[in-house]
Amino acid sequence: MGAFEPCVWGDFFVTYNPPLSQSLERSMRERAEQLKDQVRGLFEDGEDRSVADVVTLVETLERLGIDYHFRGEIGTALRRILNEEPEHGATSPHDLHVAALRFRLLRQHGFWVSADIFDKFKDETGNFSPSLRNDPVSLLSLYNAAHMATPSEDTLNDVIVFSRYHLEVLRNKLRSPMAEQVSALDIPLQRTVGRLETMNYIREYEQVELNSGPLLELSKLDFELVRSLHLKELKALSLWWRDLYDHVKLSYARDRLVENYFWACSVFHEEESSRTRLMFVKTFGLLSPMDDTYDVHATLEECCKLNEAIQRWDRSAASILPEYLHTFYIKLLDNIKEFEDTLGPHEKYRLSYAEEAIKSLSEYYLHEAKWSNEKYAPSLKEHLEVSHMSLGFPTLAIVMLMGVGNTATKKAFDWAVNVPNIVRASGQIARFLNDIPSYKMGKTNNKDVASSVECYMKEHLIAGEEAVAVISALAEDTWRMMNQACMEIEPALLPAAQLVVNLTKMLEVIYLGGRDGYTFGGDLKSLITGLFLKPIVVG
Structure with missing residues (x-):
């Protein structure tokens, strides 16, 4: 069983207070409106x-x-x-x-x-x-x-x-x-x-x-005003996460709330996107320990039980789970249900899309758990059919839409659910860029499924560095597929597609130079410090 590094932030953002006073913020907003004109x-x-x-x-x-x-x-x-x-x-x-x-x-x-x-x-x-x-x-x-x-x-x-x-x-x-x-x-x-x-x-x-x-x-005024809101959200989310993480007691899971929020700000940083960010981070925060449960901790029998409970999506299903997963399961259902309170009457239908997306993701997690249990090494094509979904990007594409305004039409949800080329490409880029550092650093967990690099090595009988070069080239080719898809999509769906592109951009940061900045949170600390804590001199 693997053990992840602890959170590098501790309770820093729980106690941190944004530096802008109400009077200063008010005057900055007034000046910003003048500048916009x-x-x-x-x-x-x-x-x-x-x-x-x-x-x-x-x-x-x-x-x-x-x-x-x-x-x-x-x-x-x-x-x-x-x-x-x-x-x-x-x-x-x-x-x-x-x-x-x-x-x-x-x-x-x-x-x-x-x-x-x-x-x-x-x-x-x-x-x-x-x-x-x-x-x-x-x-x-x-x-x-x-x-x-x-x-x-x-x-x-x-x-x-x-x-x-x-x-x-x-x-x-x-x-x-x-x-x-x-x-x-x-x-x-x-x-x-x-x-x-x-x-x-x-x-x-x-x-x-x-x-x-x-x-x-x-730009300077806007940056500081938006950052002030980000820090308030980060404090509230850190309190939410600390309560959740301490209660579910899944110490084997990654503690990465700050990194999740950093990712959310890469997709939508605007003040108008506050509701979307909060939903995104909370869902991401719930999916991460779910992923780690399937990947590094649960037995195959426990994985099957967890998936069965998630497919039922009912509090009574907690009874079929091992005791250590009871609280997590209830928290998962309750937190997703709470999103309904923030949705308008004409938006509440969105919740069912998110629930179904999480159920689908659980099925892919279980599929990989079975591969791991059987020590099965699929072909690259077979691997990608499962793994581009199991990294969660198609699920997050739906979650992103839950809290946005007019962009999130029913047509946009139906588009995302069908995993169009843009969403598929996002998942594949995530898989390729994730697997390169995974191969280079070696397995940290003996339950890890064979990576796309290892599958390609075995299938084509080539050395690791050669396979890494091929996977890197495939990632570049997939970016090009995303470019083309964005120029072919109907205009009404382009804003939703651009959210998926923004989600994918963070992968270039997370995995830059062969690192894994999500698993090893210390790799991102300087970037997060710069974004949230270093002042931009205004004036």
């Missing part, structure tokens, strides 16, 4: 703004984390430039930067743009201009744009290799903030967690934009 003014007379101006403004708003205040204006601006390319015939590095930025932003927002736009920047041999090799801004824009490739766009592979190689060559010659941006190539910009990007970009923007107007000030 000023920023809206930047979108006025939009017909007269060049493509370069539009894409620069949108990117800046997104990286500063204040784009959600201007969704309507941004949507209008992007639709205008969809059929309007940068100045025809322009082929300078700066023009390539603008073309790449337009390409990336439009694709990220679900608009199809042909990669042929880059052909005019190449010579007759198909190579980019040599002058580009010394232009880190354009190279970085090109690098990030190429990661919006779809599975059939092999030519963008060469773009990634070309731009990354020359950025690496320039790395030691660059000054801040470009040096920091080039050092972060392992996570392309569009896969970067928005809240972490904002935390870093505020400092970078401050260095290069000495007369930054309302954008920087609004």
